[in-house]
Amino acid sequence: xxxxxxxxxxxxxxxxxxxxxxxxxxxxGLDPDPKLMPEMPVATFLCExxxxxxxxxxxxxxxxxxxxxxxxxxxxxLQQVIKVIPKDVVTIGDxxxxxxxxxxxxxxxxxxEVWGFDAATVAPYMGSDSVQxxxxxxxxxxxxxxxxxxxxxxxxxxxxVGGRPLFEQVALKAKAWNLKGNIGLVTGTTQPVELKRVRExxxxxxxxxxxxxxxxxxxxxxxxxxxxxxGGGIIVNSSRxxxxxxxxxxxxxxxxxxxERLRGDIQRAAGR
Amino acid sequence: xxxxxxxxxxxxxxxxxxxxxxxxxxxxGLDPDPKLMPEMPVATFLCExxxxxxxxxxxxxxxxxxxxxxxxxxxxxLQQVIKVIPKDVVTIGDxxxxxxxxxxxxxxxxxxEVWGFDAATVAPYMGSDSVQxxxxxxxxxxxxxxxxxxxxxxxxxxxxVGGRPLFEQVALKAKAWNLKGNIGLVTGTTQPVELKRVRExxxxxxxxxxxxxxxxxxxxxxxxxxxxxxGGGIIVNSSRxxxxxxxxxxxxxxxxxxxERLRGDIQRAAGR
Numbered sequence: 001x002x003x004x005x006x007x008x009x010x011x012x013x014x015x016x017x018x019x020x021x022x023x024x025x026x027x028x029g030l031d032p033d034p035k036l037m038p039e040m041p042v043a044t045f046l047c048e049x050x051x052x053x054x055x056x057x058x059x060x061x062x063x064x065x066x067x068x069x070x071x072x073x074x075x076x077x078l079q080q081v082i083k084v085i086p087k088d089v090v091t092i093g094d095x096x097x098x099x100x101x102x103x104x105x106x107x108x109x110x111x112x113e114v115w116g117f118d119a120a121t122v123a124p125y126m127g128s129d130s131v132q133x134x135x136x137x138x139x140x141x142x143x144x145x146x147x148x149x150x151x152x153x154x155x156x157x158x159x160x161v162g163g164r165p166l167f168e169q170v171a172l173k174a175k176a177w178n179l180k181g182n183i184g185l186v187t188g189t190t191q192p193v194e195l196k197r198v199r200e201x202x203x204x205x206x207x208x209x210x211x212x213x214x215x216x217x218x219x220x221x222x223x224x225x226x227x228x229x230x231g232g233g234i235i236v237n238s239s240r241x242x243x244x245x246x247x248x249x250x251x252x253x254x255x256x257x258x259x260e261r262l263r264g265d266i267q268r269a270a271g272r
Numbered sequence: 273x274x275x276x277x278x279x280x281x282x283x284x285x286x287x288x289x290x291x292x293x294x295x296x297x298x299x300x301g302l303d304p305d306p307k308l309m310p311e312m313p314v315a316t317f318l319c320e321x322x323x324x325x326x327x328x329x330x331x332x333x334x335x336x337x338x339x340x341x342x343x344x345x346x347x348x349x350l351q352q353v354i355k356v357i358p359k360d361v362v363t364i365g366d367x368x369x370x371x372x373x374x375x376x377x378x379x380x381x382x383x384x385e386v387w388g389f390d391a392a393t394v395a396p397y398m399g400s401d402s403v404q405x406x407x408x409x410x411x412x413x414x415x416x417x418x419x420x421x422x423x424x425x426x427x428x429x430x431x432x433v434g435g436r437p438l439f440e441q442v443a444l445k446a447k448a449w450n451l452k453g454n455i456g457l458v459t460g461t462t463q464p465v466e467l468k469r470v471r472e473x474x475x476x477x478x479x480x481x482x483x484x485x486x487x488x489x490x491x492x493x494x495x496x497x498x499x500x501x502x503g504g505g506i507i508v509n510s511s512r513x514x515x516x517x518x519x520x521x522x523x524x525x526x527x528x529x530x531x532e533r534l535r536g537d538i539q540r541a542a543g544r
Contacts, residue, residue, distance in 0.1 A: 031375070065375045068382035072351075075344050096371055098395065100422040100487070103303070103337045110340035123370065125397040125417060127424025145397055150372040152399025155445060161433040173427060215372070 011119055011141030011182050015090050015206060019058040019232060024263045025223075025270070027059035027092065027208070028255075029239025030081060031066040032074075036244040038251050042070065043077040045251075047084045049243060052252035056259045059090035059235050061208075082115060092208070092235075093117035096145060098130040105133035112137045119143055121186060121208070124170045128177060138180040141206065146170050146198055149188025149211030167194060171201045184208060187226070189217025189236070196225030207234050212262075213241030219262075223269035236266050283391055283413030283454050287362050287478060291330040291504060296535045297495075297542070299331035299364065299480070300527075301511025302353060303338040304346075308516040310523050314342065315349040317523075319356045321515060324524035328531045331362035331507050333480075354387060364480070364507075365389035368417060370402040377405035384409045391415055393458055393480070396442045400449060410452040413478070418442050418470055421460025421483030439466060443473045456480060459498070461489025461508070468497030479506050484534075485513030491534075495541035508538050 019025055030049065032042045050060065062081065067074035085091055093111040097120065098104060104126075111120040112134075119141030122131050134142040147157050147167040157167040164172075167187075174183050184206035187195040199207065207226050211217030219236070226234040242262065246254030291297055302321065304314045322332065334353065339346035357363055365383040369392065370376060376398075383392040384406075391413030394403050406414040419429050419439040429439040436444075439459075446455050456478035459467040471479065479498050483489030491508070498506040514534065518526030 033378075063371070063375055063378075065369070065371055065378035065382065069378040069386065071382075071386045072344060072347050075347060079344075096395070096398075097337070097368070099335070099337055099368055100420070100482075102305075103335055106305075106335075106337035106341040110337065110343075114341065114343045123368070123395045123397050125395050125428060126368075126420050126422055127427030127429070129422050129424035131424075148372070148398050150398060150401050152401035152403075155399030156397060156438065156441065157399070159433040159438070159441065161431040161438070166428065166431070166433070166438070169428065169431065210372075 010139055012206060014118060015058060015141070015235065016232065018089050021088065022055055022058060023267065024056055024058050025232065025234050025236050025266050026057050026259060026263045027061050027235045027237040028053055028057050028242050028259060029237050030060050030062040031239045031243065032070070032077065033066060036240070038247050042074070043080040046077065046081045048252040049255050050081065050084050052256040053259045054086050054089060056256065056263050057089060059092055060085050061092040061094050061237055063239070064093060064095040078115065090118045092119045092121065092143065094121045096121050096123045098123035098126045100126070101129045101133060104130045108133040108137060112140050121145065124173070128173070131177060135177060135180060135182060138182055141182055141184055143184045143186050143208045144170065144174045146174070146185040147187045147191050147194040149190045149215050149217060153188065153191070168197065168201060171198050175202050175205065178205065186210065189219060189222035190215055192218045192221035192225050195222050199226050199228070203228060208237060209234055210237045212236065213238050219265055220269045223266055227270055231270055238262055282411055283362070284478060286390060287330060287413070287507065288504065290361050293360065294327055294330060295539065296328055296330050297504065297506050297508050297538050298329045298531060298535045299333050299507045299509040300325055300329050300514050300531060301509050302332050302334040303511045303515065304342070304349065305338060308512070310519050314346070315352040318349065318353045320524040321527050322353065322356050324528040325531045326358050326361060328528070328535050329361060331364055332357050333364040333366050333509055335511070336365060336367040350387065362391065363389045364391045364393065364415065366393045368393050368395045370395035370398045372398070373401045373405060376402045380405040380409060384412050393417065396445070400445070403449060407449060407452060407454060410454055413454055413456055415456045415458050415480045416442065416446045418446070418457040419459045419463050419466040421462045421487050421489060425460065425463070440469065440473060443470050447474050447477065450477065458482065461491060461494035462487055464490045464493035464497050467494050471498055471500070475500060480509060481506055482509045484508065485510050491537055492541045495538055499542055503542055510534055
């Protein structure tokens, strides 16, 4: 019997096959904001977006904040959206969770068992035992915040500690925690130099790249700096730019057009 | 007209008057875990705990993880629990949230508007613009993670940067952000020396002190080190020890007994 370091159907394998099948490293952030949406139920809106784009992406990333802000109706909408995402496309529950061990175990249960996400984003500030309950789901992915795309990301992440900025220390810790091969890192496209540095430190870990579009990230430099040795390993997220491409009846087709363009831009930047 | 630095009914004022009225700096963590609970609906259990202890505490702190782990039924239980907490006792929505600006705004809306909490816990890793949307609710409290009670808290929080451990840098940043007087810090009782240091750096900010009981925190040293110049300003949290004092029919009275003892221990440690 062959020794399996990684579980049979790991997050990394699922991501790789979704990216190959759809020829895409694009992820669409499903972040419902009633102020930006056409006038219709949130679930209907999101399900139509998924229907119109599901052959163009490797992943969908619902950010849980936008569902929480809608109360219990928001969670009901999330249930409906998750149902319509094809089983072979990766789902990322973006909650940036983290707490003491038994509490993080409850968060991991929520994101992986209650909602059934393939991956979760987690915050590193509380350290190893706050991340471990997520890692223990060895068939799921754990995406640790490293260098985030927002302006305030510099406040602590760029502080130099032990000769390196904190975000590099986080990258190295996450690499050390990665005994089951199911950890990745979140590195914003607004900081392409830092992103490239993270890739150098962690050549094999998947990177989630937010920040293109509304946040002004550099798509081309980020894709080039973020690719792994096999020309993959990145998940480029677009939320507002794709989701709110139009407010009229043609909103889903408008989103599809943006997604097609972004998919192509990413492939070209990757030299494909 | 007098210039008001702080809003009329601020979080700090509400905390102070709840602590004075009930002669208590104790907070009970309402963290439902069906495995530890008597066999009954979650909401019934929590409502009975509140009913039995509401004259003994300054605050209740539902940790959102435990509700998320129960799916939509969990959120429905939270709705019921919040309803029975007396209006003059502080409620803390413990979610340790934090994300880019527009997403943190959605989290702040959820915790302050959808659920109506008086205060929220937030994670500092993503920096100022991830915390600001919470601070903007000037009548609510924002409790920033500083030195957490878990073992992994040392991984990053104790790293020395610019001549100080990171948790001190976080304390100083939070102090600088505190223009509206509505920010506090989370400092674990498992690290009483660090807790005392945080109080020295931030003499006027309320401190949430988790970690007594199951986590083995030092109650007496933490209370003594955490008090402000007026002999207050601390919220000492107990979750499992109080909540799961007994599993039989007398569970609520058993919780009350633990809460009474802890309230007394805290008052004595504070020299009252």
